[in-house]
Amino acid sequence: MKDLVIIGAGPAGLSAMLYATRAGLSAIVLDNGAPGGKLNLTAEIENYPGIKMKTGPELAYELYEHALSFGGEHVYGNVIDIKDVGDHKEVVCEDTTYKCKAVLIASGTRERKMGIDKEEELTGKGVSYCAVCDAPFYRDKEVAVVGGGNSAVEEALYLTNFASRVHIFIRRDVFRADKIALDKMAQNEKIVVHKLKKPHHIIEADGKVAGIAVIDSNTGEISEVAVSGIFPYLGLLPVSEFAKNLGILDESGYVITDETMATKIPMVFAAGDVRQKGLRQVVTATNDGAIAGQKIASLLD
Numbered sequence: 001m002k003d004l005v006i007i008g009a010g011p012a013g014l015s016a017m018l019y020a021t022r023a024g025l026s027a028i029v030l031d032n033g034a035p036g037g038k039l040n041l042t043a044e045i046e047n048y049p050g051i052k053m054k055t056g057p058e059l060a061y062e063l064y065e066h067a068l069s070f071g072g073e074h075v076y077g078n079v080i081d082i083k084d085v086g087d088h089k090e091v092v093c094e095d096t097t098y099k100c101k102a103v104l105i106a107s108g109t110r111e112r113k114m115g116i117d118k119e120e121e122l123t124g125k126g127v128s129y130c131a132v133c134d135a136p137f138y139r140d141k142e143v144a145v146v147g148g149g150n151s152a153v154e155e156a157l158y159l160t161n162f163a164s165r166v167h168i169f170i171r172r173d174v175f176r177a178d179k180i181a182l183d184k185m186a187q188n189e190k191i192v193v194h195k196l197k198k199p200h201h202i203i204e205a206d207g208k209v210a211g212i213a214v215i216d217s218n219t220g221e222i223s224e225v226a227v228s229g230i231f232p233y234l235g236l237l238p239v240s241e242f243a244k245n246l247g248i249l250d251e252s253g254y255v256i257t258d259e260t261m262a263t264k265i266p267m268v269f270a271a272g273d274v275r276q277k278g279l280r281q282v283v284t285a286t287n288d289g290a291i292a293g294q295k296i297a298s299l300l301d
């Protein structure tokens with residue numbers, strides 16, 4: 001029986017591990033991918049306070065090493081269920097079940113994909129799901145945004161602070177975004193709207209994005225636009241299927257917590273991007289993890 005089982009070794013889970021084990025708890029972090037989470041998908045991080053620039057994998061490695069330096073363990077595990085059995089919890093993986101006094105869900109989000117060839121392969125090499133993070137790398141270059149909702153339009157507007165031109169592709173002929181965002185877009189000369197266009201394939205040169213080919217929803221005609229970056233904004237999806245039975249998710253699947261990261265179930269906590277929150281970034285994930293780790297340690301003291 002561990003004091004704490006953490007699901008997800010991204011910035012949130014690793015920060016919680018650091019705080020919890022430094023306070024004396026026994027803890028294990030389970031991850032079904034590489035430790036560091038989405039940091040591994042990020043070429044460069046320029047907005048983590050105190051670190052002017054570091055590659056995502058470098059920061060992931062440093063967070064990981066630091067987090068495990070107080071006696072915590074990291075084990076590969078794909079979590080498929082959490083059972084609340086009264087005085088303890090059970091975290092169920094495909095092959096093993098871990099018993100613990102507290103659980104922290106820090107499993108992040110996954111992006112809704114465009115579902116076209118080379119999308120995975122070129123993520124971090126021109127395909128990015130985070131304009132706030134990566135826009136400065138496209139200064140004076142042309143980029144594409146895919147999607148017609150608020151985040152697509154808002155991120156397209158944000159990208160115009162850097163890019164020379166922002167092509168926005170929507171598969172319908174009307175946007176789903178709010179009027180206020182659409183009015184701003186209409187006034188922005190850097191944005192070129194392409195309606196009734198769905199991504200068809202990515203054009204690659206030298207291992208990087210060189211353009212996007214789109215198909216006309218009515219005619220089926222394929223056309224190409226040269227861009228250095230493609231930002232799909234088709235929505236984020238929380239990774240929380242394994243917590244469905246606990247009744248702690250909102251209608252979109254994000255975990256509802258209070259400001260101490262506690263859910264309504266005693267000793268079940270959540271931190272990072274999987275939480276219902278406004279800003280999903282490394283700094284807010286580490287913040288959540290620290291609060292959760294400290295809170296759990298104080299409860300198990």
Ligand SMILES: Cc1cc2nc3c(=O)[nH]c(=O)nc-3n(C[C@H](O)[C@H](O)[C@H](O)COP(=O)(O)OP(=O)(O)OC[C@H]3O[C@@H](n4cnc5c(N)ncnc54)[C@H](O)[C@@H]3O)c2cc1C
Binds near residue numbers: 039041107274
């Ligand atoms: C391309 C890109 C660039 C970005 N750039 C920046 C940037 O420059 N600055 C910035 O601040 N933020 C950036 N972000 C956002 C930032 O990476 C996230 O906000 C942050 O990683 C969230 O941390 P997290 O720990 O909550 O989740 P994640 O980093 O998503 O980690 C969750 C972990 O949980 C694991 N997991 C999921 N399900 C299970 C399961 N069932 N069982 C076991 N393990 C599981 C995953 O494998 C993963 O390792 C970027 C994101 C992307 C995609």
